Amino acid sequence: xxxxxxxxxxxxxxxxxxxxxxxxxxxxxxxxxxxxxxxxxxxxxxxxxxxxxxxxxxxxxxxxxxxxxxxxxxxxxxxxxxxxxxxxxxxxxxxxxxxxxxxxxxxxxxxxxxxxxxxxxxxxxxxxxxxxxxxxxxxxxxxxxxxxxxxxxxxxxxxxxxxxxxxxxxxxxxxxxxxxxxxxxxxxxxxxxxxxxxxxxxxxxx
Amino acid sequence: xxxxxxxxxxxxxxxxxxxxxxxxxxxxxxxxxxxxxxxxxxxxxxxxxxxxxxxxxxxxxxxxxxxxxxxxxxxxxxxxxxxxxxxxxxxxxxxxxxxxxxxxxxxxxxxxxxxxxxxxxxxxxxxxxxxxxxxxxxxxxxxxxxxxxxxxxxxxxxxxxxxxxxxxxxxxxxxxxxxxxxxxxxxxxxxxxxxxx
Numbered sequence: 001x002x003x004x005x006x007x008x009x010x011x012x013x014x015x016x017x018x019x020x021x022x023x024x025x026x027x028x029x030x031x032x033x034x035x036x037x038x039x040x041x042x043x044x045x046x047x048x049x050x051x052x053x054x055x056x057x058x059x060x061x062x063x064x065x066x067x068x069x070x071x072x073x074x075x076x077x078x079x080x081x082x083x084x085x086x087x088x089x090x091x092x093x094x095x096x097x098x099x100x101x102x103x104x105x106x107x108x109x110x111x112x113x114x115x116x117x118x119x120x121x122x123x124x125x126x127x128x129x130x131x132x133x134x135x136x137x138x139x140x141x142x143x144x145x146x147x148x149x150x151x152x153x154x155x156x157x158x159x160x161x162x163x164x165x166x167x168x169x170x171x172x173x174x175x176x177x178x179x180x181x182x183x184x185x186x187x188x189x190x191x192x193x194x195x196x197x198x199x200x201x202x203x204x205x206x
Numbered sequence: 207x208x209x210x211x212x213x214x215x216x217x218x219x220x221x222x223x224x225x226x227x228x229x230x231x232x233x234x235x236x237x238x239x240x241x242x243x244x245x246x247x248x249x250x251x252x253x254x255x256x257x258x259x260x261x262x263x264x265x266x267x268x269x270x271x272x273x274x275x276x277x278x279x280x281x282x283x284x285x286x287x288x289x290x291x292x293x294x295x296x297x298x299x300x301x302x303x304x305x306x307x308x309x310x311x312x313x314x315x316x317x318x319x320x321x322x323x324x325x326x327x328x329x330x331x332x333x334x335x336x337x338x339x340x341x342x343x344x345x346x347x348x349x350x351x352x353x354x355x356x357x358x359x360x361x362x363x364x365x366x367x368x369x370x371x372x373x374x375x376x377x378x379x380x381x382x383x384x385x386x387x388x389x390x391x392x393x394x395x396x397x398x399x400x401x402x403x
Contacts, residue, residue: 025321121256
């Protein structure tokens with residue numbers, strides 16, 4: 001396994017931000033995956049050849065874009081260690097990472113962000129004070145730090161550990177994190193309803 | 207805002223929300239902060255509309271190849287066109303309805319754009335049969351600019367049409383809170399009842 005420099009890892013990570021740009025209904029993320037794997041071709045140029053590697057990875061592939069770091073790292077690991085098993089590994093990634101990403105980002109993190117911001121907005125009444133804007137922007141910054149981290153960490157872990165890097169999603173810490181997010185989301189949703197009802201009461205009686 | 211600026215910004219919002227980065231900069235709760243500072247937009251109205259749109263679509267997640275309503279784009283473009291003319295409860299209902307309709311329509315536009323990226327078409331553009339970033343961005347941007355222009359024209363026409371209505375007096379924009387309670391309660395109910403996440 002060659003050692004990947006930080007710059008190369010960053011190159012791969014930045015490419016994952018564009019993986020969905022090439023989405024189509026024939027191979028879903030297949031072309032996006034080819035785009036992300038491009039730096040890898042420069043290593044493989046002499047042995048497999050760019051066209052052959054592209055042909056191999058242009059087929060059907062489905063992923064959640066936030067988990068694309070993991071997918072990319074695991075595929076690169078597989079291409080180095082056991083290239084004949086890459087297709088089998090890709091099929092596993094299609095089902096596992098897709099549902100993981102959808103649950104983590106779209107059912108938990110995004111609703112928490114939205115509900116928190118809406119609660120702040122409703123508390124601040126007719127104007128949006130500076131502290132409310134600061135909190136909303138901070139939320140966004142924190143999420144984007146997380147966005148970059150999960151892609152970069154996923155890529156690095158995937159390259160070094162292969163499919164074993166997904167064990168992190170079976171750990172007790174991860175389950176606790178999910179539970180905390182779920183409870184926070186539910187609490188914020190209830191708080192929002194209470195806030196709206198209290199504002200309706202004010203509206204009716206004043 | 208100048209119409210060209212609205213069209214370009216809407217296209218960029220659509221690009222950001224669906225195709226690149228996934229940074230949530232285009233979400234209504236973020237974009238509404240931008241509108242709050244714009245002249246002619248009432249803060250409370252903008253925030254209530256943002257809250258409604260977010261709560262209405264909060265349970266939807268882009269999954270696989272299914273159509274996904276593009277509400278960040280719809281919220282921005284409809285509010286840009288109609289947001290400064292909201293004076294009553296019925297204006298807010300009209301704007302909220304238009305956001306929902308345009309969201310669903312835009313899902314079909316994005317689906318059409320994705321058809322453009324099918325392998326046999328892209329070999330015309332891609333060098334060595336391999337996707338290039340700039341050509342992909344260009345194709346996406348052109349498709350979204352065309353779509354944004356059409357939606358801008360549609361929204362302007364609806365704005366002119368509804369501007370001539372004389373709504374019954376009595377219901378103010380604050381009364382939109384009664385509408386907001388519905389998606390808020392429903393989403394709270396769904397979240398608490400869900401066994402998995």
